[in-house]
Structures are given as C-alpha cells and as structure tokens.
Amino acid sequence: MKIAQICPRYSPDIGGVETDVKEISERLVSEGHDVEVITTDPSGKLKKEDIINGVRVTRFKSFAPGSAYYFAPQIYIYLKNHNYDVIHAHSYHALPALFAALSERKKKFVFSPYYHRGGHTPFRNLLHKPYKFFGKMIFSRADTVICISEYEKRLVESDFNVEEKTIKIPNGLNLSEFKNLKHHKNESKEKMLLYVGRLEEYKGVQYIIQSLPGLQDFRLKIVGRGPYEKELHNIAEKLGVKERIEWLKNLSRKELLECYADADIFLMLSSHESYGITVAEALASGTPCVVVLGSALDEFVDGTRCFGVDKPIRKERIIKLINQLKDVKSNNEFITENLTVFDWNYVTEEIKKIYNA
DSSP states (O other), rough: EEEEEEOOOOTSSHHHHHHHHHHHHHHHHHHHOOOEOOOOOOOOOSSSEEEEEEEEEEOOOOOTTTTTTTTTTHHHHHTTTSSOOOEEEOOOBBBBHHHHSSOOOOEEEEEOOOOOOOOOSHHHHHHHHHHHHHHHHEEEEEEEEEEHHHHHHHHHHHHHHHHEEEEEEEOOTTTTTHHTTOOOOOOSSSSSEESOOOOGGGGGGHHHHHHHGGGTTEEEEEEEOOTTHHHHHHHOOOOOOOGHHHHHHEEOHHHHHHHHHHSSEEOOOOOOOOOHHHHHHHHHHTTOEEEEEGGGGGOOOSSSSSSEEOOOHHHHHHHHHHHTTTTTTOOOOOOOGOOOOEEEHHHHHHHHHHOOO
C-alpha cells in the first residue's frame, strides 16, 4: 500500500500524536509498505525532505502562533498532485487534517482526531466554536474515525454523530522496553517527582511547581519543551524552588525510560487528554501516577497505582496525596504484565485492518 500520514508535527518533535504516527509508520515500512509522513515545520530549520528509519518525511513551512493551528495550505495542493491508497489524517485540533480532508482523493480517508472538545487556551477554546463547521467536514469525509480511548469515542459520537464510523484503537507501548527496565538506587533522601510532555498551560505543570514548597522531601524533573516554559521558570523563581527543578530536553529513548524508572511519582495534571501515553509509560515502568480527573486519564485510575484528583486543582490536595504516596513505589514490582495496554505491533495490525477494509 501507498500510505500518507498527515500530522501537524513529526520527529524529532515529541508528543502523543508524533509518537503514534512514528510507531505506526515505521512498522508499516518494515512490512514493505510505502509510507510518507506529510507534516509541518514552523521553525523552517528542519529538512524539507527526510528519511527517518525508512519513513519518507515531507515538511512544509507553517504558521503556528503559540505552537498551534499549523496553517500550511501547501499540504492541500501537495495531496491533490499525488496519489495514495490511504490518507490517514491526525489531530482535529490542527489544520493539516482539514487540508487533507479537502484534497481530492480516490481512495480511503482515515481520521484520528485525538479530540478533547476544548482548546488549549481560552482564546483557542473560543475558536473551537466556529471551527466546528470545518471539523464536521473532516468527520463527514472520513471513511473511518479511530479513537484512542472510550472517553474520546463518547465525545466524538456526541459532538459529530458519527457512531457508524468510530472504532476504538488505543495507543500502544513497546512493551519489551519495560520488561527488564531497571531503576537506579536513590542514594539521596529526597524523592523524585516527574513530568513528561509538552509545556503548555493546560498540562498543569504549574500546579506541580506550586506544590513544591509544601513538599520538602521532593525534587522535580520536567522533561519537555513548549510555549509555556518561560512562565513556568518565572513561577519557580518566584516560589524559590528553582534549584529543586531539573529541566530536560532532547533525551534519548534510553534516557527517558530511565527517568520513568527512577521517578518516585509521575504527575500529569492536564485539564484535557484524549489518551495519556506518558501515564501509560510511567505505569509500565512501575511508577505510581497522579492525574486530574475529567478526561481520558480517568481510565488509568485504579486507586492502587494511579490516583485521581478532582478539579479545581488545589496545591493542598496535590501535597496531601503525594505525601501519602511517597513510599508506594518501594513496595511494588514493575507492572507491565498487569497494565491494560497494547503493544504497538498489535495496534499497527488493527489499523492495517482499517486500511484494507
């Protein structure tokens, strides 16, 4: 098959959508399929044409104010001039999927929306209302809509009336990575909190930082980059906790896995998520998690290894829960076998069934 994967960003950028597209594309290429990732590069610094682990990557310069929208109408023109057996567009919350839907096509159109109903900022949330007209167009043109959680599936079916098109295929993990993952013995008396992901306001990293003055036994590692980073540094400076935070970027996969394994507690205090792949990875590493209730993250909460806090998020609740959990990890083995997630190989096989249907 000749397959086009359309997404707002791709490797070396990191994130849930980027990971999903990368894992699927590389497996499809290894099976002999012709896969091209068509994406954008707001910076203009990356190669316009690239090959990453066998996957052809075509990047277009985009207008992305606040790391959003990824306006690149060149994608529409490019797709009109190329033929594919399958066009698989990713992310309702960025414009490349719309350009893919509008392009003339002769074959199957698959859509993975990663939909969570709201925008990442109040302004972007406001724009969601007029954009819904175009969003409906994407869903109407899709042959199949792949949702990555029950939560997302319910939202999509409620807002777009596409029950006959939706199917749930969750994100996956490379489960073999976690089976023999070792954690290093912590010689320090301080315990380690961890956040991994984009640095945007809706992700709630600020609440972790605001809790640090009440968590004297803990340090914090923040892995990621994004438009909210400067404000997070300012918050840490004002609260006098800057020296207790380690900011990490551009980690290798091995280094990231070690961060998961060495952490005592992982936190994802995001206000809306359609899945939560970093939570799944932390749990697979044997690290207990704290998440905010009210999104797809609810599906990880079991009261044993993953714990939820209610909105509105208050630092007092975070401090209390973390102090209750500070000794949880030392009493538990890694839990890959008990975690309800799928391997990326399985996920890719399920998606191939959609492509071939």
